[in-house]
Every structure is written in structure tokens, then in C-alpha cells.
Amino acid sequence: MKNIELFDRYASVILSRLYEKFPCRDTVFISEIASEEIDPEQELTTNLQIARETFIWLALSGYLMFEKDNYYAFQKAVLTERGLRLLNEVPDSLKSKKTLGERLVNAIKVGAQETAREILRKMISRGVGE
Template sequence: MKNIELFDDYTGAILALLYQSFPVPTALDARKLSGHGEIDEFGRIVDDMGRPSRSFEIAISTLGWLESAGFISSRQKNQYGHVQVTLTAQGLQLLNAVPDALKSKEPSGEKLVRFIREGSLGLARETVKAVIAAGVSAGLS
């Protein structure tokens, strides 16, 4: 899978989880997001073959990007994820918006939660792309 596809998948999972838990902060662990939790003798997260996990790197980088873009905030970070994470006002505003590209009255956050729950990852990716695009065009990121 390409980096951008993993980014879209992880972004969808993160935003859906935070939307459901809002306003209660939650911990986000990139090991759980990536499905890789084994640690080698050097302290690196490795994949099933014992190689450094590219999926983990993308998951932890996705958390960092979402925070630097202003969609999420966290009180603390560690090598595996972020602690006490919540949507920012901008993140919540975007997930409550209904972008024209989605042609629906259902807020993006609700749609994203539903697609993740149903296992419709392709539709979740498209929703993520529309939400990020809406944030960029609105100058929120």
C-alpha cells in the first residue's frame, strides 16, 4: 500500500475515534493503528518480518501531521503515540461540515465513523480527502 493510502486510512481511523469520543481526550497509539507492536533489540517497532515498520512510521507521522496542521491537539507525546488527544475547534468544525464534494446532509464526522464501522475503507479515504481539502481551501490548516 502507498504511503498516502496508509495516511488516509490512519487519518480516517484517528478522526473517527476522536469524533466519537469528543470532548473526552483519548490516547492514540501508533502501534495499534499500524498493527505492529513488536520491538527489536534496538527499540524499533518492527513488522512481521522483523524489519523496521514502515506502517508504524506512517502512523506516528500521521499523528504529528494532524497536530501540526491544527486538526488535533495532544497534551503529551511519547515514542509510540500521543496522550490526551482531542479534536481542535478546526478539526471539529471540519468534521461537522458537509463538503459539497460529499453531496450529503450527513456531517463528515458521522459519515467517517459509519464508513470505518462498516469496513468501507475506500469511502472512508474519500471522506478524509474531502475533509482535508475543505480544511486547506478554508485556510484552517
């Protein structure tokens, strides 16, 4: 799988999880994002590195924040106002009037990766230029 495909998958998982937990802060383990075990005696695998960097990118881009990074987990992570606002948007074209966040959570739960990627791209494209 290409890096951008992994980014889309992991970003969807991260944002979906934090949306469900909001406003509570959560500890997010990169092994849970990537669905892969960590061997502390080894370097991180490519998938784990991409999961970690995806989380950091989302934070640097203003979608989430966290208080502590212990390399394997991000502690007290929560959506920012920007991330929550974008996930709470309801696209005009939707008749069901579910928010992007609700649609993302549902897509992750049912394993609809392509749908999750489309929702993530809509969310990020709406956040560009803010």
C-alpha cells in the same frame, strides 16, 4: 501499500476515533492506529512510523492536539475546533444530512476504506486555506 494510502487509512482511523470520543481526551497508541504490535527492542516498522507521522501531521496542521508524546502513544489527544468544525460539516450534496465525521466513523466501522479516504480528502481540502 503506498505511503499516501497508509496516511489516508491512518488519518481516517485517528479522526474517526477522536470524533467518537469528543470532547473527552484520549490516549492514542500507534499500534492501534496501524493494527500492528510494537516490539520495543526493534526500530518501528514502516507502517508504525507512518502511523506516528500521520498523527503528528494532523496535529501540526491544526486538526487535533495532544499533551504528551511518549513515542508509542499520544496522550490526552482531542480534536481542535478546526478539526471538529470540518468533521461536523454536512456537504450540500448529501440528502441524509450526516456530518463528515459521522460518515467517517461509519466507513471505518464497516471497513469501507475507499469511502473513508474520500471523506478524509474532502475534509482536508475544506481545511486548506483557513
